[in-house]
Amino acid sequence: MTKLLQWLLGVSILGVAWGIVTFDILDLRLPHVYKEVAWPMPVYLLVVFGCYSLATVGYRVATFNDCEEAAKELQAQIQEAKDDLKRKGLKM
Amino acid sequence: MASRRSDTKRRGDGDKYSVLLPTYNERENLPLIVWLLVKYFGESGYDYEIIVIDDGSPDGTLQVAEQLQKIYGEDKIVLRPRAQKLGLGTAYIHGIKHAKGNFIIIMDADLSHHPKFIPEFIKKQKEGGYDLVSGTRYKGDGGVYGWDLRRKLISRGANFITQVLLRPGASDLTGSFRLYKKEVLERLVEKCVSKGYVFQMEMIVRARQLGYTIGEVPISFVDRVYGESKLGGNEIVSFLKGLLTLFATT
Numbered sequence: 001m002t003k004l005l006q007w008l009l010g011v012s013i014l015g016v017a018w019g020i021v022t023f024d025i026l027d028l029r030l031p032h033v034y035k036e037v038a039w040p041m042p043v044y045l046l047v048v049f050g051c052y053s054l055a056t057v058g059y060r061v062a063t064f065n066d067c068e069e070a071a072k073e074l075q076a077q078i079q080e081a082k083d084d085l086k087r088k089g090l091k092m
Numbered sequence: 093m094a095s096r097r098s099d100t101k102r103r104g105d106g107d108k109y110s111v112l113l114p115t116y117n118e119r120e121n122l123p124l125i126v127w128l129l130v131k132y133f134g135e136s137g138y139d140y141e142i143i144v145i146d147d148g149s150p151d152g153t154l155q156v157a158e159q160l161q162k163i164y165g166e167d168k169i170v171l172r173p174r175a176q177k178l179g180l181g182t183a184y185i186h187g188i189k190h191a192k193g194n195f196i197i198i199m200d201a202d203l204s205h206h207p208k209f210i211p212e213f214i215k216k217q218k219e220g221g222y223d224l225v226s227g228t229r230y231k232g233d234g235g236v237y238g239w240d241l242r243r244k245l246i247s248r249g250a251n252f253i254t255q256v257l258l259r260p261g262a263s264d265l266t267g268s269f270r271l272y273k274k275e276v277l278e279r280l281v282e283k284c285v286s287k288g289y290v291f292q293m294e295m296i297v298r299a300r301q302l303g304y305t306i307g308e309v310p311i312s313f314v315d316r317v318y319g320e321s322k323l324g325g326n327e328i329v330s331f332l333k334g335l336l337t338l339f340a341t342t
Contacts, residue, residue: 003258004340053252060248065235070312074203081127088163090123090156 018042108139109214110193110274113201114183115144119151121202126160126169128207136211143170143187147177180291184281188274196277198270202317205269209311213271216307223276223304226262226296227269227311234264234310238318246323250331257339258297262306265293269311276304289327290334297342 001009020026021038082092111129115122126142133140144157154173161169172187188196197213199205205227213225228234230251239247254265266289272280279302284294299306 002340002342003338053256057245057248057252060230060252061241061244064239064244064248065233065312067235067237067312067314070206070235071237071314074206074314077128078124078203081124085123085127085163090159090163092120092123092156 103137103139107195107214108141108193109133109195109197109210109271110187110191111140111142111197111199111210112184112187112191113142113144113199114180114187115146115149115153115157115201116177117149117151117153118201119149119153119156122153122156123160125201125203125207126164129210130164130168132207132210136214138211138214139193141168141170141192143172143191145183145187146171146173147183148173148175179287181281181284184277188278188281191274194274196272196274198268198272198277200268204313204315204317206312206314209269209309210271212309216309217271220305220307222307223273224299225271225307225309226264227267228262228264228308229267229311229313230263231308232310234312236313236315238315243318243323246328250328250335254293254335257335258293258342260293260296261300262296263308265296267311267313268292269313286334286337288334289331290338293334294338294342297338301342 018038018041020028021030021034024030024035086092113122113125118125122144129140129142146154146157148154154171157169157171157173161171170190172190174183174186184196184198195214195217197210199207209227213227216222217225229236230248236244236247251263251265254260258265276299280295280298283298283302284291286294296306
């Protein structure tokens with residue numbers, strides 16, 4: 001099953017469950033509280049996911065390692081390499 | 093300077109590592125990356141060869157490669173040039189064809205990938221028997237040098253969307269510094285159809301589909317090219333298109 005189909009399946013199952021609870025489709029006579037909680041769930045979950053995404057990406061950008069040492073080491077090694085290669089006969 | 097003795101350490105375990113270096117206009121960088129590869133492979137004692145796949149570079153990259161061959165030997169520097177600039181996938185296929193190694197290492201030739209991580213890749217592969225080992229900029233002490241806030245934001249944002257949509261089981265999908273078992277790389281390149289960044293992503297996604305095991309090693313990515321080639325709207329759009337295609341087809 002492709003990822004797209006997995007998502008559609010998941011969303012459909014949740015959507016049906018939400019519809020059944022919110023609109024009393026199967027005449028389940030659930031307590032009124034269930035309906036009140038279920039009704040705003042889709043929007044609520046979207047907002048929660050949105051906040052989670054922003055927080056996660058923000059955190060990851062803020063903690064993205066800056067490899068200063070690696071850059072310095074590379075610069076030094078480039079010089080070493082150039083000198084050694086010249087000695088070995090490379091014409092740059 | 094390292095002593096002569098450590099330069100000629102040899103491990104007799106029969107594994108050989110073929111490094112594929114697709115090049116286009118890398119006349120300046122090629123000698124440097126080869127020097128670093130020779131240094132780190134020499135110190136580690138692993139058997140290796142460096143396969144340079146030059147796509148008809150107008151700046152004389154192939155001539156520099158020939159000089160390097162004279163310096164380091166034709167068994168260590170293998171030239172597999174092509175007449176013109178073709179895709180990365182076909183470069184890998186072309187490079188693998190006469191590769192003598194049972195492992196293939198792919199990396200960029202512009203010094204953004206540092207050969208010092210290769211012994212770590214090898215160690216990781218041996219530890220877990222992994223089918224492929226991927227260098228990651230996003231985990232452990234992996235990281236990047238030379239990126240501004242905008243670039244970091246785009247990178248992390250794109251990676252986040254990719255993780256949510258594809259749940260790939262690897263932290264860095266667009267990275268191209270990897271070690272593969274030869275037969276694994278052959279099989280994957282056959283199956284992959286995307287281009288550019290998305291090609292590297294597709295390789296990991298298909299690897300998971302086929303049940304291959306993936307190990308990760310944190311790497312530092314030193315970008316000296318970013319200033320000249322900004323990540324523009326076009327690339328972002330084609331990345332998203334490619335991502336959605338993978339989402340819908342894998």
